[in-house]
Amino acid sequence: MKVLAATDGSKYGRWAIEWVAQMPLTVQPVVRALHVVDVAGLRAPFMIQPMIVGTERYLQDEIKRMEASAKTVTRQTETLLKESGLNGTVVVDRGGVAASIMKHAKRGVTLLSIGSRGLDTLDRFMLGSVSNHAIHHAPCSVLVVKETPRPVRRILLAIDGSSASDKAVRFLIRYVNPAPDGPDREPVMVTIAHVMPFLKYPELREAGNMLVQRYVDKVAKAGFQVRESMKLGKPADEILTEAKQEKVDLIVTGAKGLGAIGRVLLGSVSTRVVQHAACSVLVVR
Numbered sequence: 447m448k449v450l451a452a453t454d455g456s457k458y459g460r461w462a463i464e465w466v467a468q469m470p471l472t473v474q475p476v477v478r479a480l481h482v483v484d485v486a487g488l489r490a491p492f493m494i495q496p497m498i499v500g501t502e503r504y505l506q507d508e509i510k511r512m513e514a515s516a517k518t519v520t521r522q523t524e525t526l527l528k529e530s531g532l533n534g535t536v537v538v539d540r541g542g543v544a545a546s547i548m549k550h551a552k553r554g555v556t557l558l559s560i561g562s563r564g565l566d567t568l569d570r571f572m573l574g575s576v577s578n579h580a581i582h583h584a585p586c587s588v589l590v591v592k593e594t595p596r597p598v599r600r601i602l603l604a605i606d607g608s609s610a611s612d613k614a615v616r617f618l619i620r621y622v623n624p625a626p627d628g629p630d631r632e633p634v635m636v637t638i639a640h641v642m643p644f645l646k647y648p649e650l651r652e653a654g655n656m657l658v659q660r661y662v663d664k665v666a667k668a669g670f671q672v673r674e675s676m677k678l679g680k681p682a683d684e685i686l687t688e689a690k691q692e693k694v695d696l697i698v699t700g701a702k703g704l705g706a707i708g709r710v711l712l713g714s715v716s717t718r719v720v721q722h723a724a725c726s727v728l729v730v731r
Contacts, residue, residue, distance in 0.1 A: 449475040451559040455519040458561025464595040467530035470626030477534030482546045559589040587730045602694040610700025614730040624669035635671045641681040682718035701731040
């Protein structure tokens with residue numbers, strides 16, 4: 447399993463790697479930690495030539511600082527990989543942050559792990575936009591890390607019966623160990639959540655119950671402890687509420703939904719969940 451972890455020297459970049467180590471994976475991941483030096487980003491497109499000339503000394507100093515920072519981040523990340531027991535390497539690339547991450551994600555990567563924020567006010571804005579870009583455009587599944595790593599024992603799996611939901615279930619069964627090693631040997635509990643709109647059609651609720659039961663049977667057969675949750679309301683809001691009430695460690699959802707309209711709706715749901723969830727979110731593609 448190839449994992450790409452984007453790191454920038456911030457605590458969120460560090461957590462992106464530590465989360466991979468904490469995930470109860472069934473296979474040993476091979477990690478490529480990627481640090482991007484975005485020199486071109488210093489020269490904002492709205493800067494006219496006289497302004498650029500007047501700030502060239504500052505820009506050169508900033509480039510030197512970024513290059514020195516890249517060496518520091520590389521050393522720190524190499525140490526972190528060893529301390530976390532992960533098999534991996536550190537790569538420094540130069541270019542646009544989002545474009546560089548997408549380029550490396552296309553190289554046989556199964557999972558992209560990325561922090562939801564970065565180093566300072568500007569970085570937070572940029573990294574936030576990068577993580578948002580990743581969940582929509584990355585060719586692989588994306589783990590958006592929002593907090594310090596912890597053992598993953600409670601998972602909320604949001605489903606809607608689409609092929610994307612099937613992919614999320616397959617990812618869970620294939621890559622997540624239902625009974626991870628540890629002193630407590632606590633099995634993983636998966637809450638399967640399905641949210642339906644407020645429609646007065648009993649047959650829809652019956653179909654929803656059958657859908658949930660189908661996923662429950664698959665996940666339980668794989669060895670997970672399972673509970674089901676049927677809700678009425680707005681999908682993103684109900685998913686966020688359920689995750690908070692159940693104190694889940696991770697939300698897992700598919701990237702797209704049912705048909706052309708469903709894809710747009712579920713895309714907005716996954717985006718809202720990633721933006722507002724207190725816990726980390728795995729968007730499966």
